[in-house]
Amino acid sequence: MSTVRITDVDPTRGDELLAWNSLLGEGFNAGREAAWWASDETTSARYGDPKPDRTSVLLLATREGLPVGAAGADMDPGEAAEVEISVLPAHRRQGVGTALAEAVRDRLRGAAEIMQAETYSEAGVAFATTLGLRAGHREHRLLLDVPVDLEALRAQHARPAGAPSAPKIQVRSWTGACPEGVIEEWARLTTQMEEDVPLGDLTRPAARSDVAGVRRSEQRMADQGWILVRSLARLDGAAVGYTEMFVNRHDPEIITQDDTLVDPGHRGHGVGRALKLANLENLRGVDEAREARWVQTYTAPDNTAMLTLNRAFGFRDADQLTILEGTVG
Template identity: 85%
Template sequence: MSAVQITDVDPAREDEILAWNALLGEGFNAGREAAWWASDETTLAQYGDPKPGRTSVLLVATSDGRPVGAAGADVDPGEAADVEISVLPQQRRQGIGTALAAAVRGRLRGAAELLQAETYSEAGVAFAISIGLRTGHQERRLLLDLPVDLEALWAHHARPDRAPSAPDVQVRSWTGACPEDVIEEWTRLTTQMEEDVPLGDLTRPAARSDVDSVRRGERRMADQGWILVRSLARLDGVGVGYTELFVSRHDPEIITQDDTLVDRGHRGHGVGRALKLANLENLSGVEEARGARWIQTYTAPDNTAMLALNRAFGFRDVDQLTILEGPVG
């Protein structure tokens, strides 16, 4: 194999960025079942209107003029850089990943001190360790096959032995931006999620949720083609939990189950179950989700309560995400 050449992708050139995104996804998701990847439209929106202050690195590796791998990195000021490195399966174990990692590190110097990288394979973990990263956190990826039988789910989860012991909890559902009358509660709960979410030995970013950041995030998600499907649980007029699903207008085949949080003082009373039931019913009214085949979610192995709840809804384990961390160097 001839020498590997690493070149930067110009995010202003649509053809380059779309080819880069496809190459990165092809290598990263090789051999995985129902693996989500950002659509062309989402990618163009993301890099066409970059987040203020964010540094992005987009690289392609070629050999003999043929693309053989790609890498991407995004970092916000004061945070660890999120890095993805991808090599086509038939081109692995030839030093391409090592060359891409060195190039990413070189371009991140001065922008970040730490980097975090994700992989779904043992080989990926071994490679990351070989370039100086350490395992920081693992999560199981689960899939729920669609469509679901909502009537059967309601009947199963509303059995007397499964009824919430806090029957006065009310669940409010909507799609899109958070209603103005509950935005403060939503912001408080999402801040708690940032503080509570299991991250193992990874460096935890500072909590950043406030009303303005929530609204900016909603606008960016909408601009990238995401429909936000949300439910909020309230007790005596106070928010005690929330859950949200993301549906891509451009590629709705895989729906993402994002956060589900129940306030610490209200766990174990069926609030999470009520939220998930309500939000699945909410999802059934989203036209863009009618052709979806799966809902994807992630749960830490030691989060036994959430694993049990997800499995009770029909989610099944498909693979394991490992996140590794190390110095930019």
């Protein structure tokens, strides 16, 4: 069998970058339903204006001159490196993935101590385990078919006649960057989300959601083509929860339902339900969302309250994400 050749991809060379991204996505998403991957426009914007101090590794695997796999790794100072390894189905179990993994580790040495990798298959878990990684966290990936019948959802989630009255929940919704009047509350709640989100046995990254960090993230998301669809809930004037979805204007087929947080002291009062209903209504005002076919979200298996709520909204299981972690070595 011919030798696998690993080469570095120069992210400043547009054609090479987009070919690498396409190959990485083709192998990573092979056989999966409604699997999102970054568009050409988003990829160009991401690597055209990289985050300060971020280390990125882009690798291409070829055999006899033909591309057979790709790998990528991104690392911020002091954080675990996020690694993706992808091999085209026809070239698996021929040493391509192992060669890519060795090359990734070689380039990360001295820059990172810990690496994390994601997979959606048991074969991927088995491969990562042979590299010395261990499964640290799993999440269900769920899909909601759109358009959604909001009237039916409102009727389904209406409080039954005669039920005890609930606290008055006020929800404010918008698209894009946070209005100045809510940015402090948003930063506080997103910091809480970073601290509370289940990560199993994975190394937890440092919290970044101060006001300046939120503004930097909003600008980068906008530059990469993302439309932010957001709602914030208040009880008795205090912000107690939020939710957000991301719509990519370059490739809006799959909408990402990202965080939904309810402050622990205010759970069980319908805040999460009110947020999700309001934000789906908010989504109706986004022109690009009319081209969408699915909303995608992730929920940990032991987060039973959120799994129950998501399924009540019509989300169904698509596959399972496993995140593995190990030392760079």
